[in-house]
Amino acid sequence: MALTPAELLAALHRQVRTGVGEGDPEAVRERVGLIWRTWSTNPADQWAMVESPDGLGDAPDVTIAGERDHFAGLGIPLEWKTYSYDVPADIGGRLVAAGFESGDDEALMLGELADLVDRVPIPEGVSIREVRTLGDLRRIDDLGALVWGAEGHGPRAPVEGADSDPIERRDPHEYAVLAEESPEGPVLCAARVNLTPGTDFAGLWGGNTHPQWRGLGLYRAVLARRAHWALERGARYARVDASPNSEPILARLGLYRVATTTPYHHG
Known part of the structure; x- marks a missing residue:
């Protein structure tokens, strides 16, 4: 029996937010009081994420300042991810008052992976394949900068090596795909899916489509490819932080x- 939206959200909260977390082979996750911290152990790619699915207790501003100062002292950029049902309801304003900068809202969307796997026709001459090389990563990075602009895309992570070199560090719980006309041309669409081991959820992330190739079924076809891969590995539910472009689809x-x-x- 399919879950209702409320039941899906409750399952995500229980299994992921207060459970195993997102799952990243180069990250550490720990609970400190009411706070869940996750941070990278890769010195070449330092980041940290904090969330508070169980609230902030009786001294929310003290807790916020403590997390801010902890990661600032380590020199690690911090993202505090909030959900609209988090408490206190004014957590966003408290974070801004503590020196955080707000990013763009996204729609948290949940549903059955099986609803996403229908075969979708794509333009003639376009193929969809797994991301395999460092050159693929650079081309995907170029697509992100094109879609979001240099400022919105953020700093580009350095990728050392020749374009033809295979990606050495592969997370077995991640599958990244791209759509292209040729390996020498631009990436037309790219995205990835991450399983969350120990849960029923797979996160569908990073979907970008070249502005000149929108409306031609590429995002939908890449979505179907990822959903099929996740279903084959035992996941049942899809999780997406959707942009305004992706939400209607x-x-x-x-x-x-x-x-x-x-x-x-x-x-």
Whole structure:
């Protein structure tokens, strides 16, 4: 029996937010009081994320300042990810008052992966394949900068090596795909899916489509490829932090908007 939107959100909260977390082979996750911290152990790619799914207790501003100062002292950029049902309800304003900068809202959408796997026709001459090389990563990075602009895309992570070199560090719980006309041309669409081991959820992340190739089924086809991969590995539910461009597509396919997520950045 399919879960209701409220039941899906409750399952995500229980299994992921207060359970195993997102799952990243180069990250550490720990609980400190009411706070869940996750941070990278890769010195070449330092980041940290904090969230408070169980609230902030009786001294929310003290808790916020403590997390800010902890990661600032380590020199690690921090993202505090909030959900619209988090408490206190004014957590966003408290974070801004503590020196965090608000990012863009996204729609938290949940639903059945099986609803996303229908075969979708794509333009002749376009192929979809797994991301395999460092050159693929650089081309995907170029696509992100094109879609979001240099400022919105953020700093580009350095990728050392020749374009033809294979990606050495592969997370067995991640599958990244791209759409292209040729390996020498631009990436037309790219995205990834991450399983969350120990849960029923797979996160569908990073979907970007070249502005000149929108409306031609590429995002939908890449979505179907990722959903099929996740289903084969035992996941049941899809999780997406959707942009305004992606939300209508996902809603038509049966995913539900169950909350709004907003990131707050410091450092």
